[in-house]
Amino acid sequence: MTDERKTNSFQIVGKNAALVDAWKKVTGEGLYTDDFRIAGLLTGKIVRSTRAHARIVKVDTSRALAMEGVRAVVTGLDPGAGVKFGVLPISKDETALAVDRVKYVGDCVAAVAADDEETATAAAESIEVEYEDLEPCLDPRKALQPQSVPLQTKSPDGTNLHKAVDQAFGDVEAAFQASAAVSGGRYEFAPVTHAFTEPHCVIAHFEPDGRLVVISAQQVPHYLHRAMAEVMQMPMHRIRIVRPMVGGGFGGKSDPFPHEMVAALLARRAGRPVKINFDREDVFLTNHGRHPTQYDIRIGMASDGAITGLDAKALIDGGAWGSFGVVTTYYNGVLSQGPYKIPNFRYSGRRVYTNKPPSGAMRGHGSVNARFAIESELDRLCEQLGLDPFDVRKKNALAPNSTTVNQFRITSTGLVECLDRTRAASQWDRKFRRMPYGRGIGLGCGFYISGSALPIHFDFHPDPKYGQIPQSTVHVKIDLDAGVTVHSLAADTGQGSDTMLAQCVAEPLGIPLSRVRVRTEDTDLAPIDLGSYSSRVTFMAGNAARNAAIAALEKLQIAAARLTGRPAQSFIARDEKLIDVTDPAVAVSFDAAVREAMRGTGALQATGSYQSPRLGGSFKGANAGLSPSYSFQAFVAEVEVDPETGAVRVTDVWAAHDCGRALNPVVVQGQIEGSVHMGLGQALSEDMRYLKGQVLNANLLDYKVFTSVDTPRIHSIVVESIDPEGPFGAKECGEGALAPVIPAVANAIYDAVGVRLTSVPMTAEKILAGIRKVGRGAKPKLPAGAAR
């Protein structure tokens, strides 16, 4: 094959395409988990802990068991209910139900399955749990001290420390000594959560032959498959995971969850299918949202604007369980290595357990909080040194084909183009420091992985001493109807990955999307894929799909050669034909090629896979943050601040994102726009509030997701750096676009009213207090050196 990444003569790739399942969504015919209708289906309800930290003395289920219509009751003593699981094999600390101790208000203690919701609710409420209260640990700072009863038994020194990461490259202190300016501060982050519109839902069902079928709103069916096998003590081949349409995930459906295990335990006990459909409150209590964090940072800068060093320290509040927390602890540091050259770097991260709903992975996992701190401090340094924020970021931008100090391999980068285009589109030079008091404009940049190069299970590790199973495998099947079926376990959660797979298969085969059907919902049908998280799907599953299509094409080329007597390699696939490039008059229809290829063999099968190259250094933690490619962003936000109320209205966001190649531009724009919306929530309005460890606003009225009238005009700018290894040059676009909007808004608020906020959400109250402190009318001045 020629390297088609460099060409622009695509027929499918790069063209706007409606999602292949869009019609199901607009007609309401798509089935989400709660839409399945199964005979004999029972309703499951979970009994949740009312205590933040307590020993379970007794769980009295007798009243529930005696109720008419109750079919099963399970507690932590049920077989399997106490088996430890967790998304990361190195930090399995969850159980389906609390065995002897509850760890947060909302922890799962028992569960019932009943004929209907009314009975199930009454039965769950009838279960009496006797507790012996223990001292809860709610403050992450106190979690670092020895505890009377540590949350997890493995905690070192009796503290609630979960993970410590310390990394240093170069000499930060010496670099700071030699810097023209060093700026730093403490940044604080309230907990935020995914707030997808579809609450978690699961159906578990034992088929008559004893096989377990689990239908669940999941981003990573494979991890659920593994965890379910361990908890239910069944071999994986006796379990089938079905992932129907998913109403948004954003990281919040990427762990294997206790409620999924509970549904299976109930189904086993009841001998009937059981559904657990969450109320909105359950969703908040399950959480796994972005970690509340305290982030201390210092950045040094030379007088010419070159970054000399970065020193960061993170205290990360993990809540009751590990989840993805080990990764979070690394990412808070290592993902600060981009998008700028940072010659000296030091990071110290501590993730602690507290008696709160667990934190986990959320869109932009691990990079978002650090970005707010870094981009804010860069603006401070620019101001101190009289430099222009755009120029400084451009000067420091990581170069293509370079290596960071912690040995990330940088291949493609469109950061400079992102900067140039947002600067122009936002009319920055006319606005920055030049608008009337109360109006401001600000810049923020970003950087994110296109999937993690190193998988979390050794089975998929590329080193020969481990499994070397590719992270993504795609099967393509072409049968007599000459339709192309794509099998993959990449989970479409609304981001459009099914459509992406269809495009990556259709392009090499020269066929329209209407010939392609994508089947990704079933572990029985699909080869393993590590699912939809860490923004990996386009890069990894996309490459696997493309490789599978190319393998299928080879068979069709041979068939075309047989039919025409021309050499196989002279055929290209285009317009539903295999065409001889040396003589375009010689062509075989796709259908004819398929029939010929099936001669003596039957349906065509082809496999493609993706395995990340071996990357990175050999120091401890070198694997964290490695990715075959990185995305880059530059965003500008324009705001109006009401100086009397402190209220901020973001009027416009110009969001330039380098996605390598936009396989489906309208979808890329959608990802950027959605990321901006979600980032604005963390910036301005969203905040999981707690009262003695109990979530105070576990509903969509009090947890403030922006409505249409709160959301600014979003101008997405798609930058295409054409990645050398991405499928058709593509890389991620689903996560990196969240982080930059937060510092962009913060820097814009500073431009508007001279108030520099260091904690999110940046509420009206904080801004008003800031205005009072700096004085009204304190509009920052344009630095002399930055005038254009």
Added chain:
Amino acid sequence: MRKILLRLRVNGAHHEVAVRPSATVLDVVRDTLHLTGTKRGCDMGTCGCCTVLVDGRARLGCLTLAAEVEGCEVRTIESLREGEQLHPLQSAFAECGAAQCGFCTPGFLMTCSALLSRTPTPTPEQVKDAISGNLCRCTGYTKMYEAIDRAAAQMRTEPAREPELSSREAVSGGSR
């Protein structure tokens, strides 16, 4: 609690259903009539995923008792298209990328169809306001504006749809 017998007209068909008196429209369309296109997002009137039309007006299915819509024409997402013919809003939402995960989409579509049947040429501000009771976590609403504009333009050039719904009902709030 004993059930009550309700006579409901949903998507043009008559149904007799025996439900708890406290059953909501959402409960009945999803769990009794198995019209699962209407979604349960927050169940507390905040997200709008459960929006249905009652006599042509957009209503929250989760906070409306089924018993209260006896004698009314209830329409759910399943009735928005005519046979194989998608409603202009449906095709526009699909083509413009206005539906990502799709879970909020039926609610938005019902809200928008109510809007366009009353206001065929809404201003951008009217559109923004009209959808401000429906939450979307995927799109930032941006692509929806384009889709609604496109659908409105198409509907203005096409013969009026929804003939069985009289304009008198639609404007007089016949929901009572």
Added chain:
Amino acid sequence: MILPSFELHRPSSLAEAIDLVRGFEARGESYDFLSGGTDLLANYKCKINVKRHVVSLRHLPELLGISRDSIGAGELLWRIAESQEIHESFPALAKAAEWVASPLIRESATIGGNLLQDTRCYHYNQTYWWRVAHESCLKAEADVCRVVPGEKTCVATYCGDLAPVLLCMGASVRLVGPDGSRDVPLSAFYIDEGIQRFVKKPSEILSEVRIPTEARRRKVAYRKLRLRQSIDFPDAGIAFAAELSGSRIVNCWIASTAVGSAALLHPDVAQKAMGRDLGEPLAGELAAALVASARPYRNTFFAPGYRKEMLGVLLRRAMAEVGGFEPAPSQSAAG
């Protein structure tokens, strides 16, 4: 979230509804009235104060009708917001109706329901499980207040948008019960206590809002504070009304919402404006007086100190709208 069971009654006339109530009272059975349902049913889903009987008022013709003199309690908020008559005569009332919650809520919610809306509190508007975990509160299953420990009266917040405007218009409500009907001025209707809330007896039905002719002479403005510009309840709201002779205030009214357990007039503050010119510095003076008198609690989204301070800003902006002047920067924010 399943609604708890109740018996639903759908009377078709006011008299029939009152008869039902008579029966419940005689048998000592609990009941609630249901109008739009956006408040009551949400609370019911949380198992908050669920009654045995629910009497729907949605089918009572007596509760309908919109004119300059009277608005039926069953009129939907969107109808009030879009009513030509209300727009022309009482634009602030139309605005307040248009600003309630979200468009979808306004499709169901009624003016009567808005006036009688239950008071709200972080410790109260929670699910049953949440309240159990929190050992509940005074207004629900317990006998202690969680906002002000030791408090024996409830400080839950009344968050209706229409009441302050109607207070400034001098409106009254008609209450119809088994013992006949009575009109109560809105100014004497609310009780600043989160459980009692108002003087309406449980057996009385609010049938209409009556607007006096003098309301037409008043210029009214309403301002509210909320984070999102849709969906959210007000975290503070101020209505200001004045009868002017030129720019001189002949008479004026100030009413607040969402800072206490009731929507209330502030005659002491308004008194300072009599005979004065409507403009700065009067606005600043009244704002300071209003802020000094307010005592919001920590039970809604914004912190009480902020809500208190914002009352002044809202009042100055409402006065500026009525007087047609630019409000000067507030003292507080000027530092």
